[in-house]
Each structure stands twice: as C-alpha cells, then as structure tokens.
Amino acid sequence: MRNLTLGALLLLIQAPSNAYEFASVDPAKMGFDPETLTTIQANFDELYQEGRIPNYVMGVYSGGKNIYLAKNGNVSIDGGQAVDENTIFWLASMTKPIVSTAILRLQEEGKLGLDDKLSKYFPEYADMLVAPGGSYTATLEPAKTEITLRHLITHTSGLTYQTSVSGVGDVAEQYDEFGVMGCLRPNPDRPIASLAEEARFLAELPLISHPGESWNYSVSIDLLGAIIEQVTRKRLADYLDEIIFTPLEMTSTTFNITPELSSRTADVYSTASPAQLSSLDYDSDIPWKLVEAGWNFKNTTPACDSGGGGLFGSISDYAAYLTMIANGGEFNGKRILNSVSMNEHLRDQTTQLGREAFRRGFGEDASSYMKFSAGFGRKLDVDPDTDEETVDYYFWGGAANTSFWVDTENDTVGVFATQLTPSLYNKNNEIEQIVDEAIRK
Template sequence: MSVCKVEVDPAELGFDAARLARIDTHFAEYVDDGRLAGWSVAVARRGRLAHVSHYGRRDVAGDLPVTDDTIWRIYSMTKPITSVAALMLWEEGLLELTDPVSRYIPSFADMRVYTGGSAANPGTVPATEPVRVWHLLTHTAGLTYGFHHAHPVDEMYRAKGHEFAPPRGQDLAAACDVWAGLPLLFQPGTEWNYGVNTDVLGRVVEVVSGQSLADFFRTRILTPLGMLDTGFHVVDTEHLATLYVPKPGGGLVRSSAMGDAITQPPTYLSGGGGLASTLGDYHRFAQMLARGGELDGVRLLGPRTLAYATRNHLPGNADLESFGRPIFAESAFAGTGFGLGFSVVVDPAAGKQLQSPGEYGWGGLASTTFTVFPEEDITVVFMTQLMPSSTYPIRPQLRTLVSQAVVS
C-alpha cells in the first residue's frame, strides 16, 4: 500500500504551516455541516510531502473513518492515466498523434457530423477530416456524453443506453462501435467538448498494445509505480468509501446504483472513468508527472514528452471559454486550455483564481481532483466521494488554500 505521511517540516519547503492548516479547517466544515462525508488531501513540494490530512467518514452509516488505506472512485482522474498510456505508445513509435482512429477502430471510418434536427431525425454531413488520435487526447473529436442533456446527440447516446456507462454486458470495443455509429457534434478539431474521447483512446491503447486496458495499466503503469491499490475492480470493499449524492434539504444519501459498480468484475474497461485508487497511489502518479515522467527510478515518459503534453493544444492558444461547449466539465473554462489529457492554465487573470500559468491536472465525477504546479514544483491530490463534482466549488477553493500557503 502506498502510504502518505508528512516527510518534512513545511517551512523547509517554503510553506507556512499555519496557512496550510487552513485546508483542514475549511474542509472540516464541509463534513461537520453535512456537505461531505469525509476527505483526504496530500500536498507535496520538490518531491516531499509537506501536508497530509484525513477527516470524516468513508462510510457514515457504518461510522467508519477515512484512513490512509481508504479506496476512492476516481472516475475521470482515470483519464490522465489513459492519456499517459497512449503517450507511452507514441514514444515507442507504435502510433502517431495524427493517425486516424479508424486505423485501430475501423468503425470510425466515414464519420458524419450533426447539422440540425431532432435526435430521432438528425441532419448530418460527412466529416471533412478523420477523427485522429490527438482529437481524442484533446477532447476535440466531436464526441460527447449522454449525461450532458445539452444537445440532440447527447440524447442519441442515451437512446443507445449510454448515459454514465454502457448497457450491462457491453465491452469497450462494442461501445466504441456504437459511438462511431452516431453523429459527431462538430467537425473534428474545430471545437472542444467533454465526452467519451478518452474511452475511445483506451480502446486504441488496447489495439496497439495487444493487451486489455487493465493489463496494460497493471504491467506498464500501476505496478511499476507501486500503485498496487488502483484498478477497475475493488475486492477490498471494507476500505472502499461510500459514494454519496446531496439529499434535498441537506445532508447526504448513498448512491448504490453507481457506487456498487466498482465492486463487480467489469465487462467494460473505461479509460475515461473506470478506476478506483487511494490517496497514496494517486500521489505517486502525480509525483511521476511532476518529476518529468520518472519516479524512484521508473520512467514512464521522457521529460520533453510530458512538457509537450502539458502545454495548451487548443488552436490559437484558446481557452475552453472561447473554444469549448458551455457544458459540465471537470475544470474551469475561463483562462484554462487543454493539453494531451490534462487541463492547462493559460491565463490566471481570466480565470479569477489564484493560480499560475502552466498548472495542469484534472478531476473526477465524485469531486476528487489533482493539480501539478510546475512553477512552484507542487502537487496536490484531494479525495472525497460526492457526486456530482459540480455540487460545491471544492477545486478553486483547494487551489487558493494551497497557493496562499506558499510563502517562499
């Protein structure tokens, strides 16, 4: 088990310990007033842990506390791991960012783009160029999510049984064929829309590597990094945090339908949202990123690859506010661009948040989040289990609370 323990006096790393403690005070109130059940946080700088805290309950009804070995559903924080997998294959010359996805998933040939009409009778035109690997990495393919409820194509996904997950029994290959048979929201590369892009990317990883996504993750990423409590299936349910949704009028209610899915062996391996992990495990993944692709002698990516992936890849250095569809996503839109699998801060002033250019990271549906601050050499990982992540402004508050504690 990867354990997070404070390794150094925060002052040695340029933190004010009293200011760091504001993180605990602030988020303890979330638990004390019933907004969250419990949480864990780890803040590190220059590769050393300066602050680790756990608070509240992983299961309220059972009165079970959050501990170092609590397992959390990380949902879309799976996406950076899948993106790293694809970048590893790119480094090995096994795929190109410009490759048409149809080279690996034939059903993605001859895609069509929505032009108008209802979900039952949409107008479409042929795509002017193929959906490419880089479109998947940047969420510019024109794919969507059924749970957005914002567009007729979203409705078409739901009509096929795809809202938060595919119908029971449908595997990743079959799901990709379903999505390929539906219209794109826009011509590839012309807009940004949060969707099943990274799930399709996971299928590309499977085809290119000849391994299932679970096997690739385990042999090439998770085991080498010592992330032994991360996976698509949680057997140790005793330490699994309960998934909650807000209860009307205040408090929390357990979400059994989605929460129990991780306890069953999966048919569908979701590179976009299927993993569970611990604070310690994901801290190791964040440290690998912050160290330029290497941790404890294990190198997954070269530093130039990681630097390239964590710059803004939206055309004209645009932010999501100007280039993205105004829908739910695991990031702020103003002042934030998108790289190859990560949101990237391009204009802190526009975002009206205490952040620095080049900060990157992502979050998950159950309000988890992580950020790498390259300028300050800081990583922060926050785990909790409240769905949806848009319920409270946890991420900007956490970013401010970490940043205000840096004094040198």
C-alpha cells in the same frame, strides 16, 4: 496469541502492500508556512459538518514528500474505516490523464502516433456523420475530416458524453439511452461484450461537431483505451499496471474493487433532494444531506475497463502519479515518459480554439482561465492588459468530487477525494492558492 494474529492480519488487509509511501515531513523544512497550510482544512470541514460531503481526504505533496494531510469521516456515513490517504475512492474522470500518459508512452515507443486516424484502428470511424450541436432537427452532415488520436486526447473529436456529464443535444440523450461506454454500469438491455465492440457501436452515432472545430468533453478517452487494448493486445488494466501502476508502486489503483479491497473503499453518495431529505433518518450528529448513489462497485466486476472513468484509487497512489508528472516523467527512479512526451503531454493543444471554447461546457469562469493539453486542463494566469497566458497549474477532476492539481513551477501536487456524485465542490483554485501563499510566507 490468537488476538495478536488476528490484529496482524487486519493490519495486513488494511494497509496496501508494497505501496509507495510518501514520507510526511514538517512543511517548514520544505519552505512552506505550516500555519497557512492548516487553513486548508476549514474549506472541507464546513462541507463535512453540514453533511454535504460524506468524508474527505486532502493531501499536498512537494519534492516527493507529503507536506500536508487533512481528513475527516469514514468510508460510509454509517461508519466503517476512517478515511485516510490509503482509502480507495472512485477516481472517475481522473482516469483520463493516466490513460493519456499511456497513449504518449505508446507513441514514444513508436507503436502509434497522435496524428494517426482513428479509422486505422476502428475502420467504422472512416465516414462519420455530424449532427451540428448534437441536434437531430438539422440535416446530418458528413464530417469534414477524420478523427485523429490527437482529437481524441484533446476532446476535439466531435464525440460527446451522457447528459449527466456535459453531453450535448439529442446525441447525448442517445448516449444516455444506450448507456454508451457504461463499463461500470452497463445498460441491462444492451450488455457490453468488450471495449472494442463498444468502440464500434459508438461509431453508429453521429458526432456533435466536426473533428477539430470545437472542444467537447467526451468519451474520447474510452476510445483511446480501446486503441491501447488493440495495440498492446492486453487489457487496459494490465497495460496500465505494467507501465504505470507497478513502476510507481500504485498498488491501490484498480479497475475492479475485489472483496479484499471492499472495506477500505468509500461508498458513493448523491445530494438528497428536498423530498428525499424528509425521509432520511441517519443516527448521526451530522445533518447528512446525502443519499447512497446506488452504485455498488464493491460486488460487481466491470464489463470493460473504462479509460474515461473506470479507475479506483487512493490519493497517495494518485499523488505518486502526479509527482511523476511534476518531475518531468520520472519518479522514485522509474521513468514513465521522456521529455519529448512530457512536453506533448502538457503543452497547449487547443491554441486554435482559445479559452472561449470552454464556455459552453464549463461556464464563463472556465472560459476565463482554461485551455487543454493532451490529458490535462491548463489553469492559466492571464495578463489583463496583454492577454498573455502563463500556466498556473495543470488539473482535472472526477464525477464523484475528486480533483487534483500539479504545479510544475513550484513542484507542488494536491489531491482531494470525497465521494459525491455529481461533483459539486471543486476547491482546487482556493487550495492551490493557499499552498502558493504558504510558499511566499
């Protein structure tokens, strides 16, 4: 009896309560060729068996159903729970689309506007200086225009990131030095009092380009988080809970890994350097090429809720969010955004910049297919003769090698998670193409 009670208790702890559960269905009944879908797994098994990723979970969803799930490994390479669709991963930059959704919700409710100036919320941003290209060797210039919320949501504000993400120049090195927006891992020499205080501190550093003139991946979405807190007078975590996580039953999505969540939260790893490899001695059949990233999220409370990268969650939860996006703002009877907001969310917001704008940050491949909406990358199919662009899917990814796509045309959603930082293996294109092929067959 005692064992039974303990077993029931363990089940209770392991399974997220009141979470939305996607029904698993035979893909053939949904019009997908099952054999084609099964080829997805090999893409990740090779990386896992070579010891290059610690584990993985990949889910494909359509029509609110789970049509494919592949997984391998445990929350730690030393053992622990086997990973599955309910395992909690650090989502990192996959936080950004969710925070963007919240901004559009506030706009929909008339509480703010994308064309508001940032200085309306944080006056410190009224007179920004620009260090062109992030370089301090040139003379600083006064910003030609003020930063708006639209600049923030589209990463055209002129802000940048730390060098380890894709930060630019001396300015990015200052971000490193100060640990700017380091909610999860604050600089011990510069504790973060609040998100608002951090937003004000950031205004002291110059921009790397004039607002609206170039695309620079940045801490802009962290600033949007600070604005949400100011407008709603709630902590970002609480507001997102209220308008997104609770309605969509995303019960495993959180900014704070509490002790109760710890056992089903995956550890974060980094690729071992060749020198580190020589000192590894894992007792495993898999030749791990990984070392712990040294980010102990499990026993720390974040200093603030990072809208740019602070969320943890399961792929099942994230699929619920993306299904809402694929459904035009509503899922499971809960409407999160209206059609006007959804149009704003997904439309091209970087028409003035073109695809070339993404070369510097993400390389020439990205510059051949990418544009950006208010929160999502837009993967384009480009007609080589006419240069006409059509959206293939919407996407983004996280610093610990999580990624997703949403194809609103064929109503498919894919979510992938492992825990490797920096992220090295983004197979969105390959997997989305396999799913497309499974539909055609």
